[in-house]
Structures are given as C-alpha cells and as structure tokens.
Amino acid sequence: MFQIYKSKMFWGAMVLVAAIIGFFTFMQIGPKNNIKLHQVPIALVNEDTDKNAEQIQNKLEDKFAGSNSQIKWVKVNHESNLKKGFDNKKYYAAFIIKKGFSDSIQTQTKLIATEVMQKKMAVVDNSSSTRSASPIVKQAKIEVKINQGMNASMSQALEKALPAMGNNIGAQISQKEQSILKKANISLTVDQMNVINSPIKVTTKNVNKIPSKSVSGMMPMLLTIFTWLGSLISSLLLWRTHNKQVNGQMTFKTISSQVLSGAVMSAVISPIIYFFIHTCFSVPVPTPATFIGLLFFNFLIFYFIQTCVLDLAGFKGWPLIIIVWFMAAGVLSYAPQMLPSLYRNWIYSWIPMRFSMDTLTNNLYFLNGSTSTFNSIIVLSVIGGVALLIMYITPLIHRKKS
Structure with a gap:
C-alpha cells in the first residue's frame, strides 16, 4: 500500500504538478493582480498661454515628473495636431486646456473682488447705494480625449482618471474662492454660485471609437x-x-x-x-x-x-x-x-x-x-x-x- 511513496514517479509527478500550477498561477494571476499605470503617454495641449493656464500646466508636469510616474506627458502645440498622433498610436489620450481658460478664471476672480469691494464700501458708507453690475462669470474649460481603440482596459482607466484630474484642479480653485466669499460673508446668485462651485467644466470625448458590437x-x-x-x-x-x-x-x-x-x-x-x-x-x-x-x-x-x-x-x-x-x-x-x-x-x-x-x-x-x-x-x-x-x-x- 505504501510502496507508491518510495517510487520516484510519485514524487516526480508531484513536483511536475506543482510546477505546472505555479506556472499557470504566475501567468494568469500575476499580471491581473499587479496592474498599475506606468509612464502612460498622454498628450498635454495648452491652447491658452495666459498665467492661470500656464500654472495648471506646470502643476501637472511637476506632479508626474520622473521615470516612475504614472503619466508621461507629451507636449502638443495645437489640438489640430492630435489626430495624426492618435492614429499613429503616439498617446492613449489628450488633456486639453482650452483657449480662454485664464479669461474664465479671471471673470470669477473679478466677480469675487467686485463683491468684496462693494461690501466694504457699503459698510463704510452705511448706505444702500445702487450696486454696480456684477461681472458675468464663465466656467473655464478642459477637454479630455480618449484614444479608445488603442486598448479597452487602458481607455476605461483613463476615462475615470483624467476627468477626475481636471475636477480636482477645479475643486482646489473653488475652495479658495469660497473661502474668500465666506470670510467676507458675501452671498451670490444661484447661477454665480454654480460657477464658483464648479469653476472648471471637464468634457470627455472618445476618438477611434470601439463599436458597440465588438x-x-x-x-x-x-x-x-x-x-x-x-x-x-x-x-x-x-x-x-x-x-x-x-x-x-x-x-x-x-x-x-x-x-x-x-x-x-x-x-x-x-x-x-x-x-x-x-x-x-x-x-x-x-x-x-x-x-x-x-x-x-x-x-x-x-x-x-x-x-x-x-x-x-x-x-x-x-x-x-x-x-x-x-x-x-x-x-x-x-x-x-x-x-x-x-x-x-x-x-x-x-x-x-x-x-x-x-x-x-x-x-x-x-x-x-x-x-x-x-x-x-x-x-x-x-x-x-x-x-x-x-x-x-x-x-x-x-x-x-x-
């Protein structure tokens, strides 16, 4: 009954089975359990050369600098140049700071400054003099383009990560603006407050789309x-x-x-x-x-x-x-x-x-x-x-x- 344990075939079979299971575990589970973005080429397009847009660009470049960063920015001068790069698989996506970005942020800053100034003047004059018209505020725009056809798994990851990146930038700006308004005890209209709460509008678009039946x-x-x-x-x-x-x-x-x-x-x-x-x-x-x-x-x-x-x-x-x-x-x-x-x-x-x-x-x-x-x-x-x-x-x- 126990003779089998003295057989080299038994122990050899055990080692072989263990090796096969180890190999298949290594190949099928290893990659799936260690997924992590590494040096993903993303086009960075800044169509606005003013101060606010340049600050955003510099922050993004500093955040993802170094050989171990998740993103590798590829500078592209104009949005019109993206198509060729997308078709030739140079980058998986594009992060585009739209033209007029700084102007829109400045309208928000101007609104807050105007409201604070009028509040101070009202306190000094102790009167309800006619208020000057408030500046019209606009959301700054960032567009994310996903080169969807390159890889479905990567596209799904970037569809979440890149818009979240733009929204986080907007949240930081909003926090500063709301802090000033709260300190000065200033109330805005509903439309104005909506812009202050979401100072940046992020839109997402897919290029080289994967068809639905694929x-x-x-x-x-x-x-x-x-x-x-x-x-x-x-x-x-x-x-x-x-x-x-x-x-x-x-x-x-x-x-x-x-x-x-x-x-x-x-x-x-x-x-x-x-x-x-x-x-x-x-x-x-x-x-x-x-x-x-x-x-x-x-x-x-x-x-x-x-x-x-x-x-x-x-x-x-x-x-x-x-x-x-x-x-x-x-x-x-x-x-x-x-x-x-x-x-x-x-x-x-x-x-x-x-x-x-x-x-x-x-x-x-x-x-x-x-x-x-x-x-x-x-x-x-x-x-x-x-x-x-x-x-x-x-x-x-x-x-x-x-």
Missing part, C-alpha cells in the same frame, strides 16, 4: 486566439499526416507540401472566421478585404511557427507551443504600460501574438490606418521567415543526427 473592445484579442488555435490544430493534423506519409523521414518536398497545405488552410479558414464574426454576430468590419487578408497572413505565420517546432522537435515540442500561448494569454488584454515590468519586458515585448493583435486592432478601430500596422507586419514576417527557414533545414539536421 465584445467591449476584446475582439482583436479574440481574433488572435481564433487564428492561433486554428493554426495550432491545423499544424498538428497536417504534420501528423505528412509525417505518416514519409514514415518520419522529412524531405524538402515534404516541407514544401506542408507550406502549400498551410497556405490553403489559411485561405479557407480566414473567410470562415470573417463569416462567423461579421455575418453571424454583426461585428463591424470597415474593410473586409483587408481584414481577411490580415487573418490569412496571421494564420499562416502562426502555422509556420508551430509547424517549425513540430518538425524540429516532434510531438515533444507541443508543450512549448502551449506554454507560449498561455504566456501570451495572461498579458494580451492589457496595454504594456499597465503591466508590471517583469511581464512587460520579458513576456509582452517578444510574444508574436501581440504583433498580430496590433494589426487586427488597427484594421477594426483605426479607420485612418496606423503606422504601427506596417511595423507589426514586418516583425511577423521576419518571425515567419525564420520559422520557414528552420523548417527547410530540419531534414538536414535530422540526417546529421542519424
């Missing part, structure tokens, strides 16, 4: 999963078929047959994926032909990567493919600036799935295109080319070992 912005990640899993199954089945035909003795002709069959499989599966998501579930696809082309490209690259591992290591290489996928699955849904440095630098930075997801994100959410698409295609092409080269030299490697 699984809350998770569609690019799901499509990456579909293409990876589809190519994974295809590579395994086709590898086994080719391997049986040549009794495990791979040749250049066999490799060429693998490449051709993978291309055919990619060409068939890509429009099927499009049919399911667009026709069956009404997911918006702005440019179907380009979209299907990207699916074909990504499917084929993944197929080359996985077939390369199978040709080189056989079925023993299968766990490596699964490990790479689980490493990617834990970090793909987050922007790199949300991940701990360990996951950002050692996992997110090199996994091929994130380049694939970038191409699909740009096609679905960036109608004007993005320069990052070309860069991602280049990286994937290099990865696929290396995998293809290894596939063709695999027969030589096996012969040398024999």
Whole structure:
C-alpha cells in the first residue's frame, strides 16, 4: 500500500504538478493582480498661454515628473495636431486646456473682488447705494480625449482618471474662492454660485471609437486566439499526416507540401472566421478585404511557427507551443504600460501574438490606418521567415543526427 511513496514517479509527478500550477498561477494571476499605470503617454495641449493656464500646466508636469510616474506627458502645440498622433498610436489620450481658460478664471476672480469691494464700501458708507453690475462669470474649460481603440482596459482607466484630474484642479480653485466669499460673508446668485462651485467644466470625448458590437473592445484579442488555435490544430493534423506519409523521414518536398497545405488552410479558414464574426454576430468590419487578408497572413505565420517546432522537435515540442500561448494569454488584454515590468519586458515585448493583435486592432478601430500596422507586419514576417527557414533545414539536421 505504501510502496507508491518510495517510487520516484510519485514524487516526480508531484513536483511536475506543482510546477505546472505555479506556472499557470504566475501567468494568469500575476499580471491581473499587479496592474498599475506606468509612464502612460498622454498628450498635454495648452491652447491658452495666459498665467492661470500656464500654472495648471506646470502643476501637472511637476506632479508626474520622473521615470516612475504614472503619466508621461507629451507636449502638443495645437489640438489640430492630435489626430495624426492618435492614429499613429503616439498617446492613449489628450488633456486639453482650452483657449480662454485664464479669461474664465479671471471673470470669477473679478466677480469675487467686485463683491468684496462693494461690501466694504457699503459698510463704510452705511448706505444702500445702487450696486454696480456684477461681472458675468464663465466656467473655464478642459477637454479630455480618449484614444479608445488603442486598448479597452487602458481607455476605461483613463476615462475615470483624467476627468477626475481636471475636477480636482477645479475643486482646489473653488475652495479658495469660497473661502474668500465666506470670510467676507458675501452671498451670490444661484447661477454665480454654480460657477464658483464648479469653476472648471471637464468634457470627455472618445476618438477611434470601439463599436458597440465588438465584445467591449476584446475582439482583436479574440481574433488572435481564433487564428492561433486554428493554426495550432491545423499544424498538428497536417504534420501528423505528412509525417505518416514519409514514415518520419522529412524531405524538402515534404516541407514544401506542408507550406502549400498551410497556405490553403489559411485561405479557407480566414473567410470562415470573417463569416462567423461579421455575418453571424454583426461585428463591424470597415474593410473586409483587408481584414481577411490580415487573418490569412496571421494564420499562416502562426502555422509556420508551430509547424517549425513540430518538425524540429516532434510531438515533444507541443508543450512549448502551449506554454507560449498561455504566456501570451495572461498579458494580451492589457496595454504594456499597465503591466508590471517583469511581464512587460520579458513576456509582452517578444510574444508574436501581440504583433498580430496590433494589426487586427488597427484594421477594426483605426479607420485612418496606423503606422504601427506596417511595423507589426514586418516583425511577423521576419518571425515567419525564420520559422520557414528552420523548417527547410530540419531534414538536414535530422540526417546529421542519424
């Protein structure tokens, strides 16, 4: 009964199970439990060069200075320059101090000064002389623009953080103004008091919007999963078929047959994926032909990567493919600036799935295109080319070992 405890297999199995659980815990729970914004590029636009606006700008820059700050401000001269930066994914959002900001704050200051002066004069004269007209007060304006298509999780975080930042600035100004009014025992009209209570009006606008029927912005990640899993199954089945035909003795002709069959499989599966998501579930696809082309490209690259591992290591290489996928699955849904440095630098930075997801994100959410698409295609092409080269030299490697 207790002989099993003397078996190396028992203790080996225990260590293996513990290692597997530890790995999956590290990859699936670690990133999610350590989410923290780090050096998120945000455009800072000051369209008002007067004193009050410059003070706000300086405070924001001082608050988020240093390499460990949550926000990395990117100065942009004019709001009109934002569009190109948004389309090219230079920043996740923009914080815009609107023109006339200082004038609006000055109207509030002028109102308070006028009311205080008239109060003092009334006390000195001890009369109810006719009051002069109070200045018209206006709210200063700050606009927040969220580059929503870049990342759904980051957009949700910034939609709360940036408007709250503007409201906090307004609360500080309001506190000073109300303190003066209270000390002088001055009452204002309802409209005037509303402006004093909220001296800054913060509005939020989304650009490169995520459509409503896009699984809350998770569609690019799901499509990456579909293409990876589809190519994974295809590579395994086709590898086994080719391997049986040549009794495990791979040749250049066999490799060429693998490449051709993978291309055919990619060409068939890509429009099927499009049919399911667009026709069956009404997911918006702005440019179907380009979209299907990207699916074909990504499917084929993944197929080359996985077939390369199978040709080189056989079925023993299968766990490596699964490990790479689980490493990617834990970090793909987050922007790199949300991940701990360990996951950002050692996992997110090199996994091929994130380049694939970038191409699909740009096609679905960036109608004007993005320069990052070309860069991602280049990286994937290099990865696929290396995998293809290894596939063709695999027969030589096996012969040398024999």
